[in-house]
Amino acid sequence: EVQLVESGGGLVQPGRSLRLSCAASGFTFDDYAMHWVRQAPGKGLEWVSGISWNSGSIGYADSVKGRFTISRDNAKNSLYLQMNSLRAEDTALYYCAKDRLRNWNYGFIDYWGQGTLVTVSS
Amino acid sequence: SSELTQDPAVSVALGQTVRITCQGDSLRSYYASWYQQKPGQAPVLVIYGKNNRPSGIPDRFSGSSSGNTASLTITGAQAEDEADYYCNSRDSSGNQDVVFGGGTKLTVL
Numbered sequence: 754e755v756q757l758v759e760s761g762g763g764l765v766q767p768g769r770s771l772r773l774s775c776a777a778s779g780f781t782f783d784d785y786a787m788h789w790v791r792q793a794p795g796k797g798l799e800w801v802s803g804i805s806w807n808s809g810s811i812g813y814a815d816s817v818k819g820r821f822t823i824s825r826d827n828a829k830n831s832l833y834l835q836m837n838s839l840r841a842e843d844t845a846l847y848y849c850a851k852d853r854l855r856n857w858n859y860g861f862i863d864y865w866g867q868g869t870l871v872t873v874s875s
Numbered sequence: 876s877s878e879l880t881q882d883p884a885v886s887v888a889l890g891q892t893v894r895i896t897c898q899g900d901s902l903r904s905y906y907a908s909w910y911q912q913k914p915g916q917a918p919v920l921v922i923y924g925k926n927n928r929p930s931g932i933p934d935r936f937s938g939s940s941s942g943n944t945a946s947l948t949i950t951g952a953q954a955e956d957e958a959d960y961y962c963n964s965r966d967s968s969g970n971q972d973v974v975f976g977g978g979t980k981l982t983v984l
Binding site: 788790797798799800803812814815848853857858859860861862863864865866867868 | 964
């Protein structure tokens with residue numbers, strides 16, 4: 754059974770940093786691309802970032818480009834999102850998601866975690 | 876970046892058929908995937924590719940595509956199908972991002 758468990762969310766002040774983690778199990782982690790997708794309270798889904806199976810290709814939404822960094826550690830079956838210069842509009846539930854392919858840029862997400870909540874507020 | 880447009884809300888009588896649509900230029904080149912999200916839960920993939928259902932998804936869910944429009948059809952809607960539905964696809968504008976539609980709230984009457 755595929756399991757994706759996010760952690761690292763919390764309350765943070767504007768301008769500060771936060772690092773999210775996602776522990777994956779139930780599948781061969783280094784065979785698949787991974788994504789972060791967020792959902793602001795009461796709003797729709799917004800793709801944040803994707804990373805290929807070997808970290809060779811990475812993409813970001815324009816809204817986070819230059820502030821967020823996605824990475825993965827295949828030895829630890831883990832995905833990360835380093836979030837810097839956080840803004841109020843980054844407040845959302847952040848989902849870790851698995852792709853069906855090795856590359857991220859088709860967005861073929863097939864499994865989602867339960868999410869970790871990030872609140873940016875002073 | 877590209878946009879995918881969905882109707883904000885759709886309703887259907889119990890047992891009837893409903894079509895939820897997703898429009899965008901990228902759909903002329905790429906298939907949409909469809910996700911169901913119930914309150915307080917993570918999204919679940921219901922349709923991907925031309926018309927493929929993951930294991931465990933009832934066969935009353937089907938997908939189709941024509942021109943710039945992708946559709947999710949529920950034939951014989953059940954009360955448990957009441958949820959938000961999102962489409963997504965690859966962006967075709969040049970950024971090669973991944974894009975989601977704004978979501979459709981389905982009410983089963």
